[in-house]
Amino acid sequence: MSEVIIEAENISFSYAKKKVLDSISLKIEKGKFYGLLGPNGSGKTTLLDLLMGIKKPDKGKIFLYKKDLEKYKKSEIAKKISLVPQFFKTDLPYTVEEVLFMGRYPYMGKFPIPSSEDKKMVLEVMDLLGIKGFKNRYITNLSGGERQLVVFARAIVQDTSIIFLDEATSHLDIKHSLKILNLIREKVKKEGKTIISVFHDVNLASMYVDKMIFLKNGKLVKAGDLNEVLKKEILEEVFEVKCEIKKLSGYMYVIFYKEGI
């Protein structure tokens, strides 16, 4: 077992009176790609929010690199965890380059002058994702796919060892999705990054992740290695849909049946 970098102990969280997360305990290991799955409203996004300190748990404790998350300053967490959300929309015409430089905010001083390292990082990432060509375009004028690529690039520029993806590819076509996920997979393998990604598509997840975490009604149903937890019984329990698992050219595929709902 590799080094545990995030550890959640019995965390619970409620909105008003509704319990969104119910005593969840979880260990996240370094250099692994985690898929976070569950039906709508199962608490996936809230779990990510808690793990990166955007929200505070009502009960329980979270440790980031063995240190209590509450003892971190926000600016310190920003150097360790970055976030790629589902989509973002703005009416203000920032250029692609400006958005990428915003990702360097945790490393900048009080004055808005990027260092040579900031500039190098932004250039590298633009090359990596092939978005150099539209660095001066306004994000308000980009297509959905292009914009999501920029949002993703902004998180990479933040240069953190942990990256959270919250349905980062849900609004993308299959080519853009695979492009982003390939890059993520590459980052895990080469640079030992740790990823937790919320997926809606089980089959897309199973192509990429090392481990899966299943949530339902705010409770942890199962977490573990892909081949141990991607099971018919577990999927049927979590999603309440009949299914079957087939192996095809090295990948595991889940086939869902429309009957029996």
Next chain:
Amino acid sequence: MILLTGLLFLLILLSASCGYIKIPFITTLKIIYGKLFHKKEILKGINRTFISVIWDVRLPRIMSAVFIGMSLSVAGVIFQGVLLNPLADPYTLGVSAGAAFGASIALVLGIFGLSYSVPIFAFCGAISTLAFVIFLSLSGSSITSTNLILSGVIITAILSAGISFIKFLADEHVSVIIFWLMGSLASKTWKDVLLVFTFFLFGFFISYTFSKELNLLALGDKIASSLGVNTNFLRILLLTTASLMTSICVSISGIIGFIGLIVPHFMRFITGADNTRLMPASAISGGILLLGADTLSRTVLPVELPIGVLTALIGGPIFCIIFKKRQKSLYQSE
């Protein structure tokens, strides 16, 4: 930026020498220089009336126009940046009306012999209006552009009725309120200039300090937060600052609308959306625009038009154009 600043200074001089009494440009320059640095020898031999017209009448009005234009533009930049909405400004959000309502109460109490501070009342009116407009337009945790503008319009309508009621109460003193409400820069004193200037400086200092963080808000609450910004604190701080600047302006000159909307909107074409550049550029051009408008109304137009009426007459149609263009672009991006 240097070009804009130069333009502003030129306009100040030009404006000071124009008017009912024409004063030569060089004389104007001499008077300002002499007065500013207490050089008595320079002022010798210049017509006394000229000195008084420039220093006691025109310059206070000019400098009020400049700093009010600056304050309203910076407030506009903040409202647009925080609410992520290029149509937000103190006027469209009802903040100006709120400030005017508060100030009218203070004025009417003043008529009844109670002396209350107009700026403080204006600020209370502005901040509570802002809070209510935001509350009204909240759906879930997000605020949509349409909701925001709509709430602003509704609140402005209610507040206008409130102001009318206050006018009714004021009875024969009503002209004081009416004249002030229309937005006028006439007969401003150095005391007024000092007040706007102080609050402009204070407001600009705070908002410029956080201009980089203001940029990050455009990425959405979660990303800004994940980058280490305390988003709720930032929003409250900046909105309060912007409301403070607006209410000081309103308490001195009445409602001057659309400056805060138009200036940042057009400056974005030049500087881009980056607030570290947009904010200072908007401040200076806001000063230029309002001074320009006021000078025109004072010197060129046959009758002196209240500045608030003038900006609304010009700004209103521009707002319509921006709004319509935005609808089209939203429609296309769907």
